[in-house]
Each structure stands twice: as structure tokens, then as C-alpha cells.
Amino acid sequence: MPPSLTTVEEPVPRFSVIVPVHKVQGFLRACLDSILTQSFTDFEVIAVDDCSPDNCGAIIDEYAARDPRVTAVHLPENVGLGRARNTGVGHATGDYLLFLDSDDCYTPGALQAIDERLTVTGHPDVLVFDHVRSHWWGRGGRSATAKLLASAGTETFDILGSPKYLRLFLVAWNKAYRRDFFTGHGFTYQPGLYEDAPVTYQALVCARRIACLDRVCVEYRQRRQGAITRTPGRRHFDIFEQYAGLFAFLDEHPELDETRPLLFERMINHFLATMRLTERVLPEDRPAFYRRTVEFYRRYKPEGFTPPDDAYRVQWRLLAGAPYRLYQMCVLAKELRNASDRKKRELRKSASAHVKRTIARTQRRQPLDPNLAVFSAFSHRGVLGDPAAIHQAARTLAPHIRPVWVVRADSVKGLPKGIDYVTPDTPGYHRVMSRATYFVNNVNWPQGLVKRPGQIHVHTHLGTPLGHMGVDLLGHPAATHRVDVQATLSGADHWDYSLVSSRYAEQIWDRALPCHFTSLATGAPRNDVLVRGDRSRASAVRRRLGIPDGNIVVLYAPTHRDHRRWYVPRLDFDRLVRELGATVTLLVRLHPRDADAAIRGLQLRDLRQRGLLLDVTDEPSVEDLMLASDTLLTDYSSLMFDYANLDRPIIVHADDWEAYRAARGAYLDLPAAPPGHVTTGIEELADLFTSGAWHDEHSAALRAAFRARFCEYDDGHSAARVVSLVMLGEQPGGRLQLPAQVTAPRGALADAPRLGYDPA
Structure with a gap:
């Protein structure tokens, strides 16, 4: 008898990542690389060439030839994004389906995080994760539903118990679908635009266990041109057929009737939001779009439905029977009211600024307070850095000095107890800034500050420079795109003293900021604690x-x-x-x-x-x-x-x-x-x-x-050195008078230049 044969089954990958591809040759490599370089490696990639007229087909063949995890599928004709995804599903073998548009990218570690959250939540039907918009001119912020994702934690839920999760972003690529759940319910993407909406809603209302991952996993590219969502025209009327398909699905599944009011509300809000977007619906098409919206409102409105009390509440009332012209007049009236409110806020802001300038001018007629010192650090973020070290030293060496900190309103809660402070651009701020004698900061004070005769500005810097600063930046891209060199020099024109930790730093600042300040070889006050x-x-x-x-x-x-x-x-x-x-x-x-x-x-x-x-x-x-x-x-x-x-x-x-x-x-x-x-x-x-x-x-x-x-001047006594020189009138090169319990060791300052102290 011939020996018995055993069949070895191929292991099933954790994820099937489906990438529909059409006219994205400039972005496709970055997309595929973002998948294939993930730290988590148990996946397959199904790249579906939707008969792309450019080199996309050759690119996915190249990747498939060198990485066995990539499968290249070529369609004989262009079928559109939705049906290309359907083709990918047909080739998938993974436990979970992931969809990624071919001009977007996964963030590093995304698949690892998705896998771990699926495991922690017990392998739910659907997992929703976050994204970030990546504009051609720069990256945007987190999605509008980031807090909603975070609120779920590691619990699972269904839509009837947590209907707020129907507000999640209506796209295919921010979710992981359990494959047997997805195919078992027969979910398919339909031709046309807005194909994501019905599948998303069908999956969410059918799922018994939904989980969320509060992590940005996708960089959603906002292309400058070519994005259909930013190309106005009649194609955006596809939204109606997509939602008609959704409600046909509900008709076939009477067990889902409880979700009908929820989906009806989401549908009408989607129509109203789309109609006002000039990059989608042209003004001349809006009457027809409105009529279709009214038609859907009447056809699908559930019995006993109560319109939501949200931003569209007025428009909901009009849909019951108002003609488009009346609807348009009401919307325009609301926009005019909003514009009027903005104008009122601008006038109040202008009047407040005038009052503050008047207070400042009045205060500048008063004599300077010889014992008032104003401190700030990191653009008013708190009691920090070199200014904080100088403030602490002044409490011991110069107790007659009254310190006041300038602190942003959102940083006040973090202040240590007993700190006297003012917030920027308030009457108290203008009084202090007009009367103080000493100013200590590690960045420049805001432009427009009037420096009075007799006021002393001490600039501590943010450390010893490695990269070019000031005028040395001219000719470099950093100056062209990021740094206002003229504003930097204008701020440095206010300085009386610049603190340095070495002769190297002194030479750099003298060269980079050709202004009339004096360098003090004190060391960096914030480094005292590091030295000691x-x-x-x-x-x-x-x-x-x-x-x-x-x-x-x-x-x-x-x-x-x-x-x-x-x-x-x-x-x-x-x-x-x-x-x-x-x-x-x-x-x-x-x-x-x-x-x-x-x-x-x-x-x-x-x-x-x-x-x-x-x-x-x-x-x-x-x-x-x-x-x-x-x-x-x-x-x-x-x-x-x-x-x-x-x-x-x-x-x-x-x-x-x-x-x-x-x-x-x-x-x-x-x-x-x-x-x-x-x-x-x-x-x-x-x-x-x-x-x-x-x-x-x-x-x-x-x-x-x-x-x-x-670090030649950093010896653990820099802050005391600054207070003695600036606030106590010690002469440069003289003996530093330290408190009795502190001794200044010999060492780093033995060879200090002309503005150093002769250490004890």
C-alpha cells in the first residue's frame, strides 16, 4: 500500500490589508512601504490594480516579486474604488480585513497596536482606530472623534447601547473587520462616491461587539488636487443611491428596525452637511440636491421620529415642506448673524486693546520701582529654567527684590505656591511691565514692549548653541521658512546682559546677534543643580x-x-x-x-x-x-x-x-x-x-x-553670580559674596575672561 499522505495547511495571516490602486504612482511606494516595514509582520497585502493608466500595475508587480506577502491583482477594466475593494476581499485569507487607500500610509507600529487591541478586547467584530490628516502643506490635527475613541477604553459595545459611535468617520480604512463577520453578512461596496457610508453603517449596526483604539494608525493624505471629494459636480448626487441601498438593506433585515431612526438621522445630517460644501455641490445644483434631500426625508422618516436638537435643527424643520428658496434664505440669515457676532467680538477686542495701551502709557509716566523684577520663561509657560534659578537665588541674596512672573492663563494651575504673577496683556501685566527695573527671560519679550531708560534686561538663552542662530541663519532654509531674523535682532536690541557658559558661547552670540548687550561669564543658572x-x-x-x-x-x-x-x-x-x-x-x-x-x-x-x-x-x-x-x-x-x-x-x-x-x-x-x-x-x-x-x-x-x-563657567554658583552682579551691584571681576553656608570652589572659573568673577 502506498504511504498515507498528510496535508499541511498554510498558516492563516492575522491581517489581510487590501489596497485598491488607481492613478497614484507618486504615492504608491510610500503606501506599500508603510505596510511592509511594520514591526508586526503576520499579514498579507492584496494590491488591486483597478486598470490604472499609469505605472501602478508595474509597481505592485515589483513589490510582489520581492516580497511573498504581496499579491498583485490586475483588473481588466476600471471598476471604481468600491468594487476594487470587493475584489480584494475575494482574495483575502486573513483573520481580519484592513483597507488602506493607496495614497495613504500606516504609522509606525500601527499593526502591532491593532493586533494587541484586538487581543485585549477578545477579537471583536469591528475595531475602529484613529487617523491624522496629512495635507500637502503640513500635517493637521487628530480626528474630530478622537475623544470618542478614547472614551471606549478597552470595553466592547453595540450600537443600540452606544449610538454615539455612529458619528465615527465614514471611511473603510479606519477599521479592522473580522473577515468571517464581514463576508458572512455579505457586505459589499457599491459603485459611485460615498461607497464607504452604507458598508460602515451596515457593519456597525450588525456588529454585536465593537471596540476602539485611541491611536493614530493612518496618515490620511489630503491631496492638493485630484481628490474626488474636492471636485464639485453631479457625481456627488451618488450619495442618495448609496443611502437608498442602506435602507434597502434594513428592509431585508427587520431585526435591525430599532436602528432605523439612528441611521435616518445620520443620513439627513450627511445630506445637509454635503449640500453646503462648495467643493462638492455647485451652487446651481443645490436646488436639485435639496429636493432630493426632501424626497428622502419624506420617504424614509420613521413613524414618531423627533428631529435632533443639533446644529441642523432649523434645517430639519424646513425639510418638512419648505421650498428651497425659503430654506436658502434661512441659512443665509444664520450666516449673517454669525458674521455680525464676529464683528462685535472684534470691536470689543479693539476697545480692550485701547484701554490697555492707555494704562501702559499712564504707568510709564510713573517712576520705576527699583525693587521690582519681572521674570518669564519659555514664552510664559511657568517658573522654569534659568529665570527660575535666578529667582530662587534672589530670594536668599536679594530679599528686597519683589519678583513677579508673567504666566499664560493655561499655565497658572502649575505654579508653585506663593508665586506672584500676572497673565499677558492684562491691566496688571501692563502696570508691571511699565514699572519694573529688572527683566529676566530666556526668550525674547513680545514685540511692542517699550523699554524705559533705567530698565535692565537679562537674557539667559535656551542653552549653548550648536545650530546657527541670528544673522548666521541668513542664507539657510531655516531662516527662509521658520525664523524671523529681523524680529530676533529687534528683541536682542533690548538686552543689557547675555549670560554665557563658555568663551565659545560668548563668541557665538556676539557674532550671531550684533547688538549692544554685554556678555556675562556667569555660567547657566539652571545648571547649578546639575553641577552640585x-x-x-x-x-x-x-x-x-x-x-x-x-x-x-x-x-x-x-x-x-x-x-x-x-x-x-x-x-x-x-x-x-x-x-x-x-x-x-x-x-x-x-x-x-x-x-x-x-x-x-x-x-x-x-x-x-x-x-x-x-x-x-x-x-x-x-x-x-x-x-x-x-x-x-x-x-x-x-x-x-x-x-x-x-x-x-x-x-x-x-x-x-x-x-x-x-x-x-x-x-x-x-x-x-x-x-x-x-x-x-x-x-x-x-x-x-x-x-x-x-x-x-x-x-x-x-x-x-x-x-x-x-561648560567652563558652570561651577554650581551661576545663579548667585547673576544676582550679585545685576541686582546687588557687584563689579565684574570682584569677589562673589556667597551665603555663609555655600563656598565657591576653585576650578572652572580660574581662567575666566574680563567679565568673570575671581572665585573665593
Whole structure:
């Protein structure tokens, strides 16, 4: 007898990602790459060439030839987006169906996050996730339903119990459908525009278990031209046939009758919203569109239905029988009322500004208060940085000085107890700014500030510069697109003193900002705590952040890229933290310009929720984070100059050094004279940690040379030095009078230039 044969079944992939393709050759590679480079790899890609007239077919064949996870399907004729998706479903074998339009992209780690949420929620029928709009001119914010997604947590629900979830975005690509649920109900996309709406609603009302993922998984590209949703014309009347199909589906499923009022409300609101969009319905087509809306209102209105009390409530009443001309007049009247309200607000704002200017002029006739000092930091974000260190020193050395902080209204809650403050552009603000003698800030004061004779401005800077600043930016793209050099110089014209930590920094500022200030070789006041060290403060920060005892703490602090319109992560955080292991805690602190909630939602929110890293971008004190960390991982941030005072390892990840230097310019050849090891790839970076080389002798030698050059005035007494010179009238080069309990050691200041102090 012949031996028995056994059949080996092919493993079923977790996901089938269906990508319909038509006339997107410029975007297709980025789309496919965003799928194939995911850290989660258990998927198949079904790319459906909808008879595209460009090179799309050849591109998907190329990808299919080199990656077995890609299947290329070529349709003999153009059938449209919906039916191309249907073809992809027919080829799918995965547990879950995902749809991705071929000009959009997945964010890094998206599939991993989707898989984990499906597992946590017990494999629901439908999982809905978030997206971000990526305009041709820059990235937008989170979707309008982001809070709705977040409110679901890890619970599952159905639509009758949670009807608010019918407001989720009506697209195919923000959901994962369990394949047997999707095909078992026979869901299919119909020809024409708005094909997403009926399938979305059918799936949501049929699903017994729906889950949400509060994470941005898709970058939804808003193309400058070519998008049908921004091409007005009669094709937008397809919306009526799509909803007619939805209600035909309800007629075939009487068990879903309870959902009919909910879907009727969503349908009419969709019609009303679409009719007012000039990029969809032309003005000459609106009467016909309105008549079709009235027809659908009368045909499908459920018995006993009560119109919603929402933004369209007036229009709902008119649909019961008003002709289009009356409807149009009512809508125009509402728009005129809104315009009138805006005009009133503008007039009130103008009158308020006039009153404040009058208060300021009146106060400037009064003598200066010799004991009043105004502090601000980071554009009024709180008691922070160098100004905070100077304020603290003044409380001991110059108690007669009355400090007042300028703080934004949204930052007042975070102020320490006992802080005297004013909020910007209020009468109190104008009184203080007109009468104070001392002004301390780490960024420029707002333009329009009138500096009176006798007022003293101290500028602390935001650290030692690496990238070009001021006039040195001219000729670089950063100045062309991001930095107003003239405004920077106008602000620096107010300065009396500029604080520096080294001769290098003094020379840079004198060159970059050709103004009439005097450089003070004081060191950076905020670095006093780093030079002195504070073990108890570091331990307290670790406990508050929940860092396990004994873990190595890596502080990752990248700088802003002026040549980028939005934040582009330079590291694959998901991969890095998995390579480093559970005994390493990664703290991620983005640059303030990159701290937008939408951007952080792309990666950090999800990884933080899974316990893979800590997003500390909103932590008020970067000094606390430096004290709590064991090493700094950065690229070109000036934070490296401050961190060197701790004498702890610094790693520079310089994967785009040439691009950064071309966009902004740099005063140092950083890779040639770094403060520690330099990496350019994620593998090299991970190996540096796993091998232990991150804190070797070579790293220590580089750090010592770096610290000697750039931290020469930082000795732990910088804040006291500023107060003694500026507020107590000590002479440059004189003996620094410290409190009895503090002694100033010899060392870094022994060779200070003419404006330094002779240390005790």
C-alpha cells in the first residue's frame, strides 16, 4: 500500500490589508512601504490594480516579486474604488480585513497596536482606530472623534447601547473587520462616491461587539488636487443611491428596525452637511440636491421620529415642506448673524486693546520701582529654567527684590505656591511691565514692549548653541521658512546682559546677534543643580514617574528640524525598546515645537499605554529629567551642553547630520568632536547599549574634553553670580559674596575672561 499522505495547511495571516490602486504612482511606494516595514509582520497585502493608466500595475508587480506577502491583482477594466475593494476581499485569507487607500500610509507600529487591541478586547467584530490628516502643506490635527475613541477604553459595545459611535468617520480604512463577520453578512461596496457610508453603517449596526483604539494608525493624505471629494459636480448626487441601498438593506433585515431612526438621522445630517460644501455641490445644483434631500426625508422618516436638537435643527424643520428658496434664505440669515457676532467680538477686542495701551502709557509716566523684577520663561509657560534659578537665588541674596512672573492663563494651575504673577496683556501685566527695573527671560519679550531708560534686561538663552542662530541663519532654509531674523535682532536690541557658559558661547552670540548687550561669564543658572548633584531629588523624580528600581534610564531628547513641516520620528521607538529590554526605561522628551498632540499620538501615546516608554514631553522641569537619567540620547539638541555637567554618558544619534547642517548650519562638526559615542542606525544604537559600550572609557574621555570646552563657567554658583552682579551691584571681576553656608570652589572659573568673577 502506498504511504498515507498528510496535508499541511498554510498558516492563516492575522491581517489581510487590501489596497485598491488607481492613478497614484507618486504615492504608491510610500503606501506599500508603510505596510511592509511594520514591526508586526503576520499579514498579507492584496494590491488591486483597478486598470490604472499609469505605472501602478508595474509597481505592485515589483513589490510582489520581492516580497511573498504581496499579491498583485490586475483588473481588466476600471471598476471604481468600491468594487476594487470587493475584489480584494475575494482574495483575502486573513483573520481580519484592513483597507488602506493607496495614497495613504500606516504609522509606525500601527499593526502591532491593532493586533494587541484586538487581543485585549477578545477579537471583536469591528475595531475602529484613529487617523491624522496629512495635507500637502503640513500635517493637521487628530480626528474630530478622537475623544470618542478614547472614551471606549478597552470595553466592547453595540450600537443600540452606544449610538454615539455612529458619528465615527465614514471611511473603510479606519477599521479592522473580522473577515468571517464581514463576508458572512455579505457586505459589499457599491459603485459611485460615498461607497464607504452604507458598508460602515451596515457593519456597525450588525456588529454585536465593537471596540476602539485611541491611536493614530493612518496618515490620511489630503491631496492638493485630484481628490474626488474636492471636485464639485453631479457625481456627488451618488450619495442618495448609496443611502437608498442602506435602507434597502434594513428592509431585508427587520431585526435591525430599532436602528432605523439612528441611521435616518445620520443620513439627513450627511445630506445637509454635503449640500453646503462648495467643493462638492455647485451652487446651481443645490436646488436639485435639496429636493432630493426632501424626497428622502419624506420617504424614509420613521413613524414618531423627533428631529435632533443639533446644529441642523432649523434645517430639519424646513425639510418638512419648505421650498428651497425659503430654506436658502434661512441659512443665509444664520450666516449673517454669525458674521455680525464676529464683528462685535472684534470691536470689543479693539476697545480692550485701547484701554490697555492707555494704562501702559499712564504707568510709564510713573517712576520705576527699583525693587521690582519681572521674570518669564519659555514664552510664559511657568517658573522654569534659568529665570527660575535666578529667582530662587534672589530670594536668599536679594530679599528686597519683589519678583513677579508673567504666566499664560493655561499655565497658572502649575505654579508653585506663593508665586506672584500676572497673565499677558492684562491691566496688571501692563502696570508691571511699565514699572519694573529688572527683566529676566530666556526668550525674547513680545514685540511692542517699550523699554524705559533705567530698565535692565537679562537674557539667559535656551542653552549653548550648536545650530546657527541670528544673522548666521541668513542664507539657510531655516531662516527662509521658520525664523524671523529681523524680529530676533529687534528683541536682542533690548538686552543689557547675555549670560554665557563658555568663551565659545560668548563668541557665538556676539557674532550671531550684533547688538549692544554685554556678555556675562556667569555660567547657566539652571545648571547649578546639575553641577552640585541632588540624589534625593533624582530618586523622587524616578518614584513619581514609576521607574522600576535598578533600571537604566535613557533620556531621549531630539531637536526640531527646521526643514520639516512636521515632526518625523528619527527612531523606531517600538523596535528600540524591545531591543533594550525591560531593564531599560526610555524617557522621550520631544522639542516644544514638536509636542503637538496629534504628532505624539502617532507613536508615543500607544507605546506609553503599553508600558514600553514614558512620554515626558509635558514634564515642566527638564533638569529633573536629566538628574533622574543615567544617560542622554540626543541628536543635535543643545541639551547635550547642559547634560555634560552631570558627567554621565551622552550618545549622539546623527542619522541625518548633513541634512540638518544644510538646513540650519552648525558651529561644530559634531560627529568629529562629540560628547560621546555617535550612531547613525537603529542596529548600531541598540548594539551600543546591549554591549555595554555606551559607558566605556572612550565615552568618558570624549565627555571630559567636551565638558572642559563648553561648560567652563558652570561651577554650581551661576545663579548667585547673576544676582550679585545685576541686582546687588557687584563689579565684574570682584569677589562673589556667597551665603555663609555655600563656598565657591576653585576650578572652572580660574581662567575666566574680563567679565568673570575671581572665585573665593
